[in-house]
Amino acid sequence: MSLSAQEREIARGLLTESRAKLHGLLDDLTAEQWHFRAGEAWSIALILEHVYLIEAGSLKIVSAAPPSAETDLAKDARIMTFVVDRSSKRQAPERVVPQGRTTDPAELLGKFDAARDRSLAWLDDPDVDHRAHAMDHHVLKMLDGYQWLLFYTQHLLRHVAQMEEVIGLPEFPKTATGPAAASVPE
Secondary structure (H helix, E strand, O other), X not given: OOXXXXXXXHHHHHHHHHHHHHHHHHOOOOHHHHHOOOOOOOOHHHHHHHHHHHHHHHHHHHOOOOOOOOOOOOHHHHHHHHOOOOOOOOOOOHHHOOOOOOOOHHHHHHHHHHHHHHHHHXXXXXXXXXXXXXXXXXXXXXXXXXXXXXXXXXHHHHHXXXXXXXXXXXXXXXOOOOHHHHHOOO
């Protein structure tokens, strides 16, 4: 079952808007802010590395994967609410736990942007039936290719919220400009 024009438009909008939200949050951060860690919590850089690992790694696999025996279209809506919900914490599988491999913020953001560009290119490929590709997710179980694209958007938004929590910590390094400036007393 090929995607409808509406499904493509929804996914394209979500992929684009979630990336814009990420850039809006990160574009003015200093290197110190990128790498700030409160205890064992992930830094913003580590959070973005995790998001990148998920999107880049799973897209390679799902884009080449065979279809599932059946597609559960109800999961489209579940992804949109369940993934972004931060009221429950989930442990990342070991293979996508960030290791701090890329420490330069511009390089890390560039890697993420390249992965997101590949997701958009795959979405826009008219020869691909996205519902005819499926791969297991460790929590949501079997997702088709379209559902993986939806997952990328909500997973990013979940972690943008996590980054906002880090920025909101009282001990987060403050600067004269950027997102932390609003919390600096005048």
